[in-house]
Amino acid sequence: MSSIDRSQSVGGTRTYEVRTYGCQMNVHDSERLAGLLEDAGYVRAPEGSDGDADVVVFNTCAVRENADNKLYGNLGHLAPKKARRPGMQIAVGGCLAQKDRDTIVKRAPWVDVVFGTHNIGKLPVLLERARVQEEAQVEIAESLEAFPSTLPTRRESAYAAWVSISVGCNNTCTFCIVPALRGKEKDRRPGDILAEIEALVAEGVSEITLLGQNVNAYGSDIGDREAFSKLLRACGRIDGLERVRFTSPHPRDFTDDVIAAMAETPNVMPQLHMPLQSGSDAVLKAMRRSYRQERYLGIIEKVRAAIPHAAISTDIIVGFPGETEEDFEQTLHVVREARFAQAFTFQYSKRPGTPAAEMDGQIPKKVVQERYERLVALQEEISWEENKKQVGRTLELMVAEGEGRKDDTTHRLSGRAPDNRLVHFTKPEQVVRPGDVVTVEITYAAPHHLLAEGPVRDVRRTRAGDAWEKRNAAEAAKPAGVMLGLPKVGVPEPLPAVTGGCAVD
Numbered sequence: 299m300s301s302i303d304r305s306q307s308v309g310g311t312r313t314y315e316v317r318t319y320g321c322q323m324n325v326h327d328s329e330r331l332a333g334l335l336e337d338a339g340y341v342r343a344p345e346g347s348d349g350d351a352d353v354v355v356f357n358t359c360a361v362r363e364n365a366d367n368k369l370y371g372n373l374g375h376l377a378p379k380k381a382r383r384p385g386m387q388i389a390v391g392g393c394l395a396q397k398d399r400d401t402i403v404k405r406a407p408w409v410d411v412v413f414g415t416h417n418i419g420k421l422p423v424l425l426e427r428a429r430v431q432e433e434a435q436v437e438i439a440e441s442l443e444a445f446p447s448t449l450p451t452r453r454e455s456a457y458a459a460w461v462s463i464s465v466g467c468n469n470t471c472t473f474c475i476v477p478a479l480r481g482k483e484k485d486r487r488p489g490d491i492l493a494e495i496e497a498l499v500a501e502g503v504s505e506i507t508l509l510g511q512n513v514n515a516y517g518s519d520i521g522d523r524e525a526f527s528k529l530l531r532a533c534g535r536i537d538g539l540e541r542v543r544f545t546s547p548h549p550r551d552f553t554d555d556v557i558a559a560m561a562e563t564p565n566v567m568p569q570l571h572m573p574l575q576s577g578s579d580a581v582l583k584a585m586r587r588s589y590r591q592e593r594y595l596g597i598i599e600k601v602r603a604a605i606p607h608a609a610i611s612t613d614i615i616v617g618f619p620g621e622t623e624e625d626f627e628q629t630l631h632v633v634r635e636a637r638f639a640q641a642f643t644f645q646y647s648k649r650p651g652t653p654a655a656e657m658d659g660q661i662p663k664k665v666v667q668e669r670y671e672r673l674v675a676l677q678e679e680i681s682w683e684e685n686k687k688q689v690g691r692t693l694e695l696m697v698a699e700g701e702g703r704k705d706d707t708t709h710r711l712s713g714r715a716p717d718n719r720l721v722h723f724t725k726p727e728q729v730v731r732p733g734d735v736v737t738v739e740i741t742y743a744a745p746h747h748l749l750a751e752g753p754v755r756d757v758r759r760t761r762a763g764d765a766w767e768k769r770n771a772a773e774a775a776k777p778a779g780v781m782l783g784l785p786k787v788g789v790p791e792p793l794p795a796v797t798g799g800c801a802v803d
Contacts, residue, residue: 313343315351317372320359322509322545323480324392326460327418328357331391333450338422342452349376353387353425358394360475361649365394373406380408387411387425391418396438396479397651403434414438415480419449442466442484456769457733457762458505458541458696459498463491463529467511468518469548472586472653473575473615473646480511485519492532495539502765504733505541505696506533514547514556526551527559534563538761540735541696542566543718546573546613549589552597561604568605569718572597573613577632578625581618584657591632598636609639609684609717616673617646617666620659626669633676639684639719640746641677645670678745685743688719692739692755695721697763699732711736715748723750726757733762 314335318328332342335353343351354376358369373388380386389411390402396414403409410428413420416439424435442465453459466481467474495506508529510516517525533542542565547556549572560566572594576582579590601608614629633641645666648655695713702712702722710722711730723738730736735758738750 312340312352313347314340314353314355315343315347315349316355316357318357319365319368320357320361320393322460322507323462323465323511324357324359325454326462326509327392327415328355329451329453329460330418330449331355331357331421332452334419334421336452337450349379352385353389355389355391355421358390358392360393360397360479360651366398369394369402370405373409377406377408387428389413389421389425391415391421393476393479397475399438400436403436407434410434412436412438416440416442441481445484445486445490455503456766457503457760459503459507460509461491461494461498461506462486462509463513463516464510464519468515469512469550469588470586472584472657473618473649475649475651476511478651483510483512483515483519485516485525487520488525488529488532491529492536495533496536499536499538502733502761502768504539504760504762505543506539508533508542508544510544510546512546512548512551513544514553515551523553524555527553527555530556530559530563530566534565539565540760540762541716543569545571547571548573549587549594549597554600557597557600557604560601567716567718568608569611569716570601570608571611571613574629574632574636575613575615576618576621576625577629578621579628581621581625584620585615585618585654591628595632595635607717609719610636611640611642612636612638613642613644614673615644615646616670617661619646619654619657619661621646621661626673630673630676633673633680637680637684638677639717640681641673643670643673643677682743682745685719685745685748687743688715688740688748689743690740692737693721693750695723695736695738695750697730697732697734697736699766719748720746721748721750723754724752726754728757730754730757731759731763731766733764733766734758734760 316328316331318324340353356369356372359365376388380388387410388408390409391413393415395402395412399412402412411421411424413424417437420437424437428435464483464485466483467477468483469477498506514526516529517523530542533539574594575585575587577591582590598610601610693715695715697711697713701720702710705712709725711725712720712722713736715721721738721740723736736754737756738754739752740748741751742749
């Protein structure tokens with residue numbers, strides 16, 4: 299009997315589970331990994347399988363200092379399960395795999411496959427080779443073999459999708475290891491991007507998020523400095539595409555033509571995630587960030603002038619090596635001036651392989667914690683004040699699924715406003731599906747969400763809602779022996795909880 303025959307599977311078919319860590323780029327890559335595995339005949343394991351699948355894939359991140367400890371802890375948890383199931387396979391990919399390579403198999407010899415960020419398309423072949431040869435397969439490509447968007451995909455949402463426009467990054471930020479792991483920027487041809495978007499819209503997708511390590515640097519690889527603004531305007535000409543977002547831009551490349559394209563293209567949403575990292579010119583210089591406080595606040599001012607209702611969010615690192623109290627006060631000053639709707643705040647931690655990890659002036663943990671708490675308190679206050687300005691406004695929401703954890707008990711539904719604010723609203727009598735659009739009046743504001751407690755003013759059934767309904771019906775109709783588990787559908791998470799530099803530059 300072969301190892302496949304001895305493994306536990308669903309209905310005789312090999313199952314898989316993909317565990318994702320890190321940024322939107324990793325989330326998007328995981329959709330490709332799932333698509334590759336399903337194209338090779340695997341089926342998704344039921345929700346909550348917790349490592350009981352025939353193939354478990356870890357798509358890793360190398361941003362955090364303890365990323366490797368977390369990976370090896372999870373691998374250790376699976377070791378006894380794999381010992382009991384000879385046919386089970388474990389694969390490790392992503393940024394940490396690209397960085398550590400042979401180390402993974404040395405520390406966890408029960409791992410079957412290690413692959414990098416440049417060759418995710420090889421996963422099914424490597425799994426089969428490991429099975430036949432009965433030894434670990436480690437294959438790390440040094441450059442991109444195929445643009446990820448050319449690979450099969452199993453998207454997590456029926457009505458909202460990531461669309462990658464570039465991979466890699468040309469920046470040299472001292473806190474970030476990602477350019478070393480994902481390589482120099484490579485841009486897709488505009489025609490390929492638009493063709494993918496049009497195909498998605500034909501399938502029912504109504505919202506897309508343009509994705510890149512440094513998304514608004516798009517064009518540097520193809521020699522067109524205005525390529526990104528042209529791409530935004532081209533998205534505005536696609537019938538049926540209701541919402542366009544993008545993440546994450548870099549202040550260095552945020553030009554006036556991009557602001558104009560945002561303001562003049564109706565389906566580009568009034569939302570901007572603009573990483574700050576620090577408000578101190580001295581710290582920004584040490585980070586090798588190619589802008590300074592004045593430049594950053596100038597961009598915010600121009601965006602607000604062109605798009606008055608834009609919600610602006612950011613990333614901030616506290617306690618970068620050498621940061622003084624005066625430096626930190628400059629960060630607080632920018633936060634007060636910019637009045638971010640939301641800020642993803644992080645305490646600096648060393649990342650092996652980055653210049654900052656070797657810098658003098660590492661800040662004591664106690665000092666970093668105290669500054670972090672002051673920053674969070676200030677931002678919470680501003681977020682709440684900015685959300686209160688939404689009370690009384692009438693907004694169109696795209697209905698989401700899985701974003702309101704208390705919806706069942708409160709008899710509410712949840713959706714995203716054009717500026718990406720999360721709104722919980724009263725459940726109407728008529729059926730409303732994720733992907734449909736409702737019109738509501740905001741009645742209450744909290745720091746991280748809004749409420750629309752009155753009756754829904756209008757419900758617009760959409761092709762996106764039809765797509766969600768069709769997808770769920772197809773999942774429910776699958777034979778009981780080949781359960782995939784319901785996918786987690788909904789608008790892609792707007793921002794990742796990771797430090798800047800990993801798709802949040």
